Amino acid sequence: MSVSQQKHFPVSWEELHRTAKALAWRLIGIGEWKGIIAITRGGLVPAAIIARELDIRLIDTVCMASYSDDHRPGEINLLKGVGGDGDGWLIIDDLVDTGRTAKYVREMLPKAHFATIYAKPAGRPLVDTFITEVSQDTWIYFPWDIEPQFVQPIAKMKRS
Numbered sequence: 001m002s003v004s005q006q007k008h009f010p011v012s013w014e015e016l017h018r019t020a021k022a023l024a025w026r027l028i029g030i031g032e033w034k035g036i037i038a039i040t041r042g043g044l045v046p047a048a049i050i051a052r053e054l055d056i057r058l059i060d061t062v063c064m065a066s067y068s069d070d071h072r073p074g075e076i077n078l079l080k081g082v083g084g085d086g087d088g089w090l091i092i093d094d095l096v097d098t099g100r101t102a103k104y105v106r107e108m109l110p111k112a113h114f115a116t117i118y119a120k121p122a123g124r125p126l127v128d129t130f131i132t133e134v135s136q137d138t139w140i141y142f143p144w145d146i147e148p149q150f151v152q153p154i155a156k157m158k159r160s
């Protein structure tokens, strides 16, 4: 799917904070964790918010990249992993889309609990806990990727 065919779902800092806190409420009801593993880079901000809420100070990272600038999934590139099987650890990422990243990380850390803020239908079965589902043809714009700018009034956009 090309970028222009996608629906847009921009997320503000405030909304992200509120939804990450909703995830923390859900997670605190599930159990206690040895620590958090953040999936870079998208999981870093959500992991910081959740670590603060759950009073967790032990934070590790799985460092990886897969998407190109035109929103197309590419090869998964693992830059840094973590040892062990993930038992007792909480993995945090911003979202699951196709589920490829989650599948890869779950194979590496099969006993960890995998949580994201957002989930699309294809990735949903791979995540243990999430808060908001959006359709598969929606692209989520996180606050660190966007800035406010002028847009045409709707009537003008319809005319052009």
Ligand SMILES: O=P(O)(O)OC[C@H]1O[C@H](OP(=O)(O)OP(=O)(O)O)[C@H](O)[C@@H]1O
Binding pocket: 039, 040, 041, 042, 043, 064, 065, 066, 067, 068, 073, 093, 094, 095, 096, 097, 098, 099, 100, 101, 102, 123
């Ligand atoms: O379910 P998937 O189709 O695998 O997509 C989800 C992953 O894609 C994005 O990361 P990306 O690799 O783009 O890097 P980033 O976190 O640095 O933005 C996002 O943060 C998830 O980690």
Ligand code: HPA
Binding pocket: 067, 095, 097, 138, 139, 140, 141, 142
């Ligand atoms: O919808 C998305 N938004 C931001 N990054 C992503 N990586 C995969 N899907 C998405």
Ligand SMILES: [Mg+2]
Binding pocket: 039, 040, 041, 042, 043, 093
């Ligand atoms: Mg990511």
